[in-house]
Amino acid sequence: xxxxxxxxxxxxxxxxxxxxxxxxxxxxxxFMLLILDLIRRDRLQERxxxxxxxxxxxxxxxxxxxxxxxxxxxxxxxRNTNVALFSVVLLLLLGLALNFSVxxxxxxxxxxxxxxxxAIEKVRQQAGEPNGNGSAGxxxxxxxxxxxxx
Amino acid sequence: MRTLVFIPAWNExxxxxxxxxxxxxxxxxxxxxxxxxxxTDATAERAREAGALVASLPFNQGLGAALQxxxxxxxxxxxxxxxxLDADGQHPPEEVVRLLAEVEADRADLVIGSxxxxxxxxxxxxYKPTFSRRIGISVFRFFLTLATRQRFTDxxxxxRAANRRVxxxxxxxxxxxxxxxxxxxxxxxxxxRVEELPVRMLERAGGSSFLTPVRSAFFIFKGxxxxxxxxxxxxxxxxxx
Numbered sequence: 148x149x150x151x152x153x154x155x156x157x158x159x160x161x162x163x164x165x166x167x168x169x170x171x172x173x174x175x176x177x178f179m180l181l182i183l184d185l186i187r188r189d190r191l192q193e194r195x196x197x198x199x200x201x202x203x204x205x206x207x208x209x210x211x212x213x214x215x216x217x218x219x220x221x222x223x224x225x226r227n228t229n230v231a232l233f234s235v236v237l238l239l240l241l242g243l244a245l246n247f248s249v250x251x252x253x254x255x256x257x258x259x260x261x262x263x264x265x266a267i268e269k270v271r272q273q274a275g276e277p278n279g280n281g282s283a284g285x286x287x288x289x290x291x292x293x294x295x296x297x
Numbered sequence: 298m299r300t301l302v303f304i305p306a307w308n309e310x311x312x313x314x315x316x317x318x319x320x321x322x323x324x325x326x327x328x329x330x331x332x333x334x335x336x337t338d339a340t341a342e343r344a345r346e347a348g349a350l351v352a353s354l355p356f357n358q359g360l361g362a363a364l365q366x367x368x369x370x371x372x373x374x375x376x377x378x379x380x381x382l383d384a385d386g387q388h389p390p391e392e393v394v395r396l397l398a399e400v401e402a403d404r405a406d407l408v409i410g411s412x413x414x415x416x417x418x419x420x421x422x423x424y425k426p427t428f429s430r431r432i433g434i435s436v437f438r439f440f441l442t443l444a445t446r447q448r449f450t451d452x453x454x455x456x457r458a459a460n461r462r463v464x465x466x467x468x469x470x471x472x473x474x475x476x477x478x479x480x481x482x483x484x485x486x487x488x489x490r491v492e493e494l495p496v497r498m499l500e501r502a503g504g505s506s507f508l509t510p511v512r513s514a515f516f517i518f519k520g521x522x523x524x525x526x527x528x529x530x531x532x533x534x535x536x537x538x
Contacts, residue, residue, distance in 0.1 A: 259358055259473060263366045266352035267373065270330065273350060 163213045175206035195250075198243065298401055300327040301376040302393065303367035305360055305455075306384035307334040310343050313384045317347040320382075323390040324397075330370060331384070334363040340384075360455075361476030369468040372461065377401075380458035388456045392496040396458035399494060406489040407463045409449070409481070410456035410496035429513040436517050437478055440524050445485040450493060453477045462489060475523040482527045 182199045185191035209216055209232070220231035302320050306313050313331060320329050331344035335357035344351045352366055364381060371379035378400045382388035388410070396408045413434070437452040455477065459467070466487055472479040484491050 255473075259362045259365075262354045262356065262358060263362065263369055266332070266354050266366055267370050270350050270352045270370065273345075 168210045168213065171210035172207055175203050175210060178206065179203035198246075202239070298378065299376045300324065300397060300401075301330060301367075301371045301374070301379040302327045302390075303330040303332055303364075303370070303379060303381045304344075304349070304384045305332045305334060305363035305367065305381065306336065306340050306344065307357060307360075307363070308336045308338045308340060309384040310336070310338040310340045312386045313340055314343045314347040316382070316384055316386055316388075316390075317344060317349045320390045320393070321348065323394055327397075328376075330367060332363045332366045332370075334358060334360070359473050359476075361471055361473040364476055365468060365471040365473075368459070368464045368471070372464040372468045376461075376464075378458065378460055379464060381455070383455045387498050389497060389499065392498075393456060393458065395496070396456065396494055399492060400458045400460050403460075404490075405492035406460050407481075407484050407491045408458045409451060409454050409491065409493045410498075411449075411451035411454055411493040412496065412498045413450040429510050433513055433517050433520075437520055440521060441478060441481060444482055444524055444528055447485055447491065448493075449481060452481065456496060456498075472523065475520055478520055479523050479527055482524060483530070486527075486530065486532050488532070 179200060182191065182196050182203065186193060186196055216228045216232055219235065220226070220228045223231050223234070225231040225234070302324060304313070304316060304320070317329055317331065320327070329349040331340070331349045331351050333341045333344065333351055333353040335354050341351045341353050352370060354363065354366065367379065367381055378397055380393050380397050380400075382390065382393050392410055396410055399405050399408045434452070438449060441449050441452050463484060466484065466489070467480060470483060472483075481491060
């Protein structure tokens, strides 16, 4: 905490004018308002919004306490604060993009399975057997599916 | 012994009916299912007219998803054995009968119809792969053999027969991108008995192969990545622990 106060008080090396800090802070606030609005209008689900709020708060913190950036650069062993900032942001974006690829893959698999289930259901309608196969086949199927999961 | 023959089809209205008729003639006791992979032409109608069951996917999902639909249907409906062949008329149904015989005699869990197996060379004067296809074939043959320590000659064959062990495996895990090759690797890794049988295949009835040299190169690269990743998938024995 003391380090934080010190960082806020002293700003020797970081070349951020008060104008850029204000602009950054305003952008950060607008960004978070935008996220809120997207959630409010059901365009964004809460579970995918957390990361964006963290990003917004990070932006705000950077604007309010430029010393934080310097601490960050020191921790990374980078002399140039700007390089440290860009590296961190780049890494975060990379992680985020990967996260989206994972989510996308999962959803693609779910969509495929959904399409397959629907196609199979339609065959059953065509064949005119609403109850599908007999109970013996069903028990056998359940046993096999459990065998797979274990 | 209940048998299902399924045919993945994507815009194959010209050939699907004759393939179905052929299958029904050679395998009168088997049920025939056409997995219509989001066709925009009259494939589904032609298939229904020809007396097949039709599972229509609402949009095109790729060969892997279509094949998986067939395996899932066979598993759900209690079939003892299933086989699939292409809808373009390349695969003579009398060869499918031979594949199914192997499965029904319980000599293998999964049987692949191979165009290039030594026994097939004499008979398969009718099938000639293009140059870029030949390169891809030998690359995959080499790496799949390396990965599975089992000799495969026709890694991309779409003519196969399988029993219930394979159905339950493939209905759960089946790569949508690299259906043929990865499924072989998967089956061998899970300890299933995979066997190749030399078969005769015909030149495709209509349409041309989608492979251009650039696409071939990309296809091969993708396939190698898939094979490499597949080597790190857990085996069933390990997963159980």
